[in-house]
Amino acid sequence: MDAMRDWNELLGDAPVLPVVAVDDPERAVAVSRALHAGGLRCVELTLRTDNALACIERVAAQVPEVVLGVGTVTRASEVAAVVAAGAHFLVSPGLTPALAEALRACPVPALPGVATPSEALAARDWGFSAVKVFPASVLGGPAFLRALGAVTGSLGLCPTGGVGPDTLADYLGCPKVFAAGASWPCKGELIAEARWGEVTRRARILAERAREVL
Template identity: 35%
Template sequence: MDIIYRLKTLRLVPVVALPTVESGLRLAELLLDCRLAVMEVTYRTECAGEALEQICSRFPELVVIAGTVVSPEQADQAVSAGVEGIVSPGFTARLATHCQARSIAFFPGVCTPSEVQAAREEGLQNLKIFPAAQFGGIKMIELFGALYPDVLLMPTGGINQDNLVDYLNCANVLCCGGTWLSPQKMLAKGDWGEIEQRIKRAVDLLDRQA
């Protein structure tokens, strides 16, 4: 199934910085149990590469995305692990070309019209707007929708339980990325009860908006 279709259907992508591989495996299982079958594992911790490989291997039904990818080498590692998509905090034509050559979905980060246009010139129409809240939030997203109606956005940064629906109601939003569901400190402490409740509240909110 096409990753763009699946992301549009799922609407929310948990963005995580894993303290350990084991925490990633447990979180993957929890997300599936809660019917949110997607995870973006960021290259912000040393275990990210191994975690991606093990999560992709053990949970093939989960949409696994590599996040904070800033180099072709990281992209290659993520592709070898089996991810379905690659997210970068910024845009470079070099990384875009590298990912396209490997036929992997690439979502570069943008926050200005110039960056959106540069990405479009490379044939990219599904972009991450980051950090969304700090760069105009919903007003900026709506402006991009008027300027670039062919572009779909994945807002990340400042998204939470209280404003998620407002972002999802924007016609040009593909899905939202959220770090509030399982913050790194909460994962490190093993606060699985709170993490589960956050995921369930988010899924319930999505169900009510369906």
């Protein structure tokens, strides 16, 4: 199967990837269900907390309706563990030679992070068909994405970092952008306060705006 088609099928009709940092497995389950209820098919749980692996395992077991990604993968040694925990895809903030080899060898799709044209071309040469562009807003926002897409051929782009309801359409409207990552619908304070209705409301806003663009 074509690699970009893999990503399109994973994301469904609302190509927004909610980026979640959560330390409690029960809250990981609750926020994943809330995001899915708002129309976002995928959830990216990051390896930024001490209990991240337990959260991944719990969501994989209890929320099978979501397509579960694992983000902030920074070491080759983490790849096998998160795949075993139930990840359907992996995301990294950057790419080293060792990490590139591990991601290429893993049995699920991987989205390596880049911040420059040189890094994007290196990822393409390593065999990746799509990359995460991070931190997108710091790098120059949609203008940077348009410039990057003009020189990286068919490489798919997924901007993450600073994407929200007011900028989502601009990002998704850039050539070569097939999805956008956003933490706005699942901010840490919403998780801490168990405001699952607000998480669903925000997810619905992003899902609807994404569908309007496509």
